[in-house]
Amino acid sequence: MDLNLARTFLTVVYGGSFVLAAERLCVSQTTVTARIKSLEEQLGAQLFVRSASGSSLTPAGERFVPHAQQLLATWQDALRNMSACERKEPLRIGAETGLWQPWLTRWLSWLKLEQPDLHMQARVGQGSMLLDQMENGTLDILLSHQARYRPALHVRLLMEETLVQVRHVENPEPHIQTDWGEAFRQQFELAFPAQHAQIETNVGQLALQLLLEQGGTGYFRSQVVAPWLASGQLMRVAGAPEFSLPVYVMTRKACNHPQLQTALHGIGQLVRQPPHPHDSAVPASDITHE
Amino acid sequence: MDLNLARTFLTVVYGGSFVLAAERLCVSQTTVTARIKSLEEQLGAQLFVRSASGSSLTPAGERFVPHAQQLLATWQDALRNMSACERKEPLRIGAETGLWQPWLTRWLSWLKLEQPDLHMQARVGQGSMLLDQMENGTLDILLSHQARYRPALHVRLLMEETLVQVRHVENPEPHIQTDWGEAFRQQFELAFPAQHAQIETNVGQLALQLLLEQGGTGYFRSQVVAPWLASGQLMRVAGAPEFSLPVYVMTRKACNHPQLQTALHGIGQLVRQPPHPHDSAVPASDITHE
DNA sequence: TGCCCTTACGAAGAGCGTAAGGATG
């Protein structure tokens, strides 16, 4: 029995439906189905009554609730107790400016859920500055678009995002340039040798907000702009090349923080998940929240 | 976190070494290493001090013991509570005579460990009789060398054992014939048309015991006789053909006993494991225990 | 028809065993 099953069970209980639980747990709905099914088999009893309006507990499910709570509570307790005597030094996590949304934020909340008592320190900044900190030993783990290979560092390619050029439907001006890192800059200058941006920024969300309000053209991560492309507010610029934007996660080999592996595992999980409904379904509020 | 990790942890604690824990859990020793390592990573603390004379708890490990116990106890409690209101009808398990050792015995003890409160009924007998019971609906799950395909039954090939002919090193007489089932009998008569056995039995272990004490020749499962072949008490009969002996597990599709899946899963696990050290290392005592 | 859940299936990852190597008394 995996404690994930108990957690999934309770999430369904609290939410009242598999769909909602899936969202809260950041997994697909079929995964919730499979987990509940597995739990039901192990317990030898049906836990939920499925209906068109959601799922409600059977008597057996009702009786399992306190046990599930106890299991999770015991585990949390154990985590607390263990980390209590461990080094109090925080796990220092860095992310390049373009990456804190949504990856760093999701990552931190995942970590907080998983290790409630973990002391962590999050920094957002220029890639090269953070890379220096990694080498200094003043940063433990870094999310960046640029990799720097050193004997003391461990580099892993997390994923490849795609940058596409989009424009406001009505007004293609001004040209807004986002600093997506050194590698992108080089590629971009090769593709558009004579182009000079009217506006430059180092935060994608800022550029996007400007573009939506004032009009303009610029490069953005395809996942991020997908909802506006769908709604017709933005459109792809015909003929503009796409760029690939790798994301690396780096760690110091010398870092022996006990939760380093946990953190690495967590970010690995997150990037494999599809864009969360919340992230794309309510684009307007996403922007205003910044 | 999987509860297996907690169970493994406690087994190591009680036994004092990874090797011993591996034996008790019927897994390889590297598996124990991996599980403990995983647990240590999730807890962010080292649990054992490894030494040449075994493993002892670190302070952190010491503190984790009660939590691990609590986790397992809670889960056992949940199982008890769930099955308490379930049908009281026992899960009826059958096995053909040749299969109760070692498979049925291991299976039952695994089930008892996994589902302490499961009410079960074990029957050993002639394959055809048990097959009839399956069709009658008076048996839920059956381990047999013969398959019978019926719409109401679900058949799965569990594994293929190999029968080899062996003889006592000094004395090849008498010829002892074990009834390994219908399929084997047919194959055997094809291979040895004129042969008539001096002694017939329907229990392999009985034949083996006779053969070891009195001398003789006969067909046995290769895994079972391996230790005596190695020790030189027995030898293969040159030129004698090998026979393949399939093992099927059958279930009634109509059976909705809540623990049926658990049981199926368990036997699937067991057959994938190598012959347990105990089973082959101490052949003499194995025999006398019967 | 829309919502909620299940089934089928392929791909990625986890778990486990074998074989070989390091440490420690």
Place this chain on the structure above:
DNA sequence: CATCCTTACGCTCTTCGTAAGGGCA
């Protein structure tokens, strides 16, 4: 140098996501 544990590697099974289907208002 024997015992106990770890590492490396390959295989298998599990798990998860995508796509498609069923039941119920």
